[in-house]
Structures are given as C-alpha cells and as structure tokens.
Amino acid sequence: MAEEVAERANKTEEEEVNKEVPKNKKYRRDKPWDSEDIDHWKIEPFSQGDMKTALLEESSFATLFPKYREQYLRETWPAITKELDRVGVACELNLVEGSMTVKTTRKTWDPYIILKSRDLIKLLARSVPAQQALKILQDDVQCDIIKISGMVRNKDRFVKRRQRLLGPNGSTLKALELLTKNTVSVMGSFQGIKQARKVIVDCMNNIHPIYNIKALMIRRELSKDEKLKNESWDRFLPKFKKRNVKTKKPKETAAKKKEYTPFPPPQQPSKVDLELESGEFFLNEAQRKEKTKAERAEKNKQIKEQNDKDKAAVFVPPKEKKKKRKSGEDEGQEEKKNDMKALKEQVANLKEKVRK
Numbered sequence: 001m002a003e004e005v006a007e008r009a010n011k012t013e014e015e016e017v018n019k020e021v022p023k024n025k026k027y028r029r030d031k032p033w034d035s036e037d038i039d040h041w042k043i044e045p046f047s048q049g050d051m052k053t054a055l056l057e058e059s060s061f062a063t064l065f066p067k068y069r070e071q072y073l074r075e076t077w078p079a080i081t082k083e084l085d086r087v088g089v090a091c092e093l094n095l096v097e098g099s100m101t102v103k104t105t106r107k108t109w110d111p112y113i114i115l116k117s118r119d120l121i122k123l124l125a126r127s128v129p130a131q132q133a134l135k136i137l138q139d140d141v142q143c144d145i146i147k148i149s150g151m152v153r154n155k156d157r158f159v160k161r162r163q164r165l166l167g168p169n170g171s172t173l174k175a176l177e178l179l180t181k182n183t184v185s186v187m188g189s190f191q192g193i194k195q196a197r198k199v200i201v202d203c204m205n206n207i208h209p210i211y212n213i214k215a216l217m218i219r220r221e222l223s224k225d226e227k228l229k230n231e232s233w234d235r236f237l238p239k240f241k242k243r244n245v246k247t248k249k250p251k252e253t254a255a256k257k258k259e260y261t262p263f264p265p266p267q268q269p270s271k272v273d274l275e276l277e278s279g280e281f282f283l284n285e286a287q288r289k290e291k292t293k294a295e296r297a298e299k300n301k302q303i304k305e306q307n308d309k310d311k312a313a314v315f316v317p318p319k320e321k322k323k324k325r326k327s328g329e330d331e332g333q334e335e336k337k338n339d340m341k342a343l344k345e346q347v348a349n350l351k352e353k354v355r356k
Helices: 002-020 067-086 113-125 130-137 155-166 168-180 190-204 209-224 271-278 285-314 327-355
Strands: 060-064 089-094 099-104 142-144 186-188
Touching: 060 113, 067 089, 067 113, 067 130, 089 113, 099 113, 113 130, 113 142, 130 186, 142 190, 155 168, 155 190, 168 209, 186 190, 190 209
Parallel strands: none
Antiparallel strands: 060 099, 089 099, 142 186
16 A cells, blocks of 8 residues: 555656646756856866877968058067967068968967967058057957948048047047957957947947947946846936937028119120231231241240249259357357467468578
8 A cells, every 4th residue: 555655646746747847848958058157258278288189280371461561560570470489380471472471380289379370460460569469369369350441431421430430639449448458450358349349330330439438338337336237237328319410501602693684795796806906807818827826936935934944943052041150159260260360470480481
C-alpha cells in the first residue's frame, strides 16, 4: 500500500511540473551563457603564449595616403614601426606609390592584431595624429569611419552642417569627444562609437548636435545615481520639436512704374543717319577702307604702349625705406669719420717729411 501511495504522489508531482511548463517549451534546457550576470561585451585579455603555434599563412593590408601626409608619416614612422614590432607585425612605407602596408610575421602572437593594424594605417591616412592612432592597438579601443559625403546633396548646405558639427573653435567636437570618449573619425568603446555615429548622422540630417550632446550629459549624470540606474530615463530627457523656421528673404526693390503715355517712343537713328552725321556716307570705298585701317592702327598703337609699360614696370626697382638710425649709431659714425680725417692728416704729414 505504501509503495502505491508513493507512486501516485510522484505521478501527481510530474503532472504538476508538466502543467506549469508550456508544451512548446517542454524539452528546453537552461542555457548557462544566457544568464544576466554575464557581461557579453566584456573583452577577455589575450596575452602572449595563449596561441600555441605560429600563424600558417601571411595576411597583409595596404592603404594609400594623400601627398600632404608624406612628411608627417616620414617623421613618425620609426615610432609606429617600434610599436608594431612589439606585437609582431611588419610594416612598410612606400613613398613612391604613396602607400602603407602591414603584414603578419612568424613572431605574431595575436591573430586579431592584423585587423587592428589595418585600422591603424586607415586612421593615419585620414590625418589622425600618430600618438592617438596607436591607441587602436589596445583591446578595449575600436574605430569607425563615418562617411558623410553622400548624406547632403547641396554643397553649401553640406559645408554649413559640417561646420556645425565642428562648432566654434572646435568646441562641439571637443564636447562630443569628452562625453562619448571618442574622437571623430571615430575611436573608442563600442557604446561610445554608437553614440558618436548617431550625433554625426543626425547633424547631417539637420538636427543640431547640441540637442544630442545635452541628452548625453543628462544620461551621464543619471548613470551615477544608483536608484535611477535601472529605470527608464525618458521622463528626464529633453524632447525637442522639429520646427521649420522661415528664413527672412531680402525684400526685392520694386521697379518704378513708368508713366503711361499714349505716344510711341522716339525712333532711334539708323546706320545711314549716323553715317550722314559723321560725313562717312559721302566717302568712297577706298577712303572708307583707309579710315578703318587708320583707326585699327591707332588702337593697336595704344595697346602696344600699354604692354610696353607693363613689361617695363617689372624692371623698376622698389623704393627702399630709409632706416632711422639711433642716436648712439650716429655718434659712432661721426667718431669714425673724425678718426679717418685724423689718419689722413697724419699720412699727409709723413709724406711731406719724407720728401724733405
């Protein structure tokens, strides 16, 4: 009897468990990697010795750089080479082709470092300072290049919005860098890159960066508060309405209306009338040709004189500004002159004595 009671109890327990779990989730098992305690964005450190064997194949990346970056890259290349040698990556600067190349070697101990090196040469080609660009080799620093050239069609509007992103004396750019921990042509954490991209894209879509920067500042302060850390922050964030502000167009000066007259305008003199006034009408063909030839010669003469003046002006020396001498210099010049006079007198006296 006792065994039958135990079996019935076990059956009822199993039925209760089966009732609680939905039919479509009956055979699902717990996933240990799906726990909320695990930080999926945490980057595990990769140290030298974690990779047991060397890389089997050589990987390489190359990128071109503009002409104006040549001198800077030539100066900073020894420091870049030293930093890449530390992680076992070879690099080459080709000034003839205007290219930078990075490639793996037998000493490379991190398989992902070649992609970091590729990002490094991209940033160097895009005018990021070498000291800043070398931070990309760190595990917790990423980069993103945001292309804004195709976002706005109108060239003038594009220039204005790009300038708005920089701000007066680069203040908007600096604020963005401090709040997102990024520099544009963007470097930093994944979260910071995402925020910076949103601000830049919104700016090119005619949303002023100051609105996004203000929201970022509020979020930063709220993240410090332990009570509000896990709550929704929508009630604290500012909500800006998009307004189409009409720009004032300059008033067009209305043309003064002419007084109405029923009479037609006076008739303009014809070509024949003008020739009759000047007396040219009564000249024969030979005289007319001679006159036009003389006028052309006079015109050519004036042009030649003007050209000669322009050529001669190149050889005229500029007027030199007279330097004002100081009072001490004037006294020194006078003393030198007096000494020269005395020396000449002495020489003249000696010559007279020799003759006698």
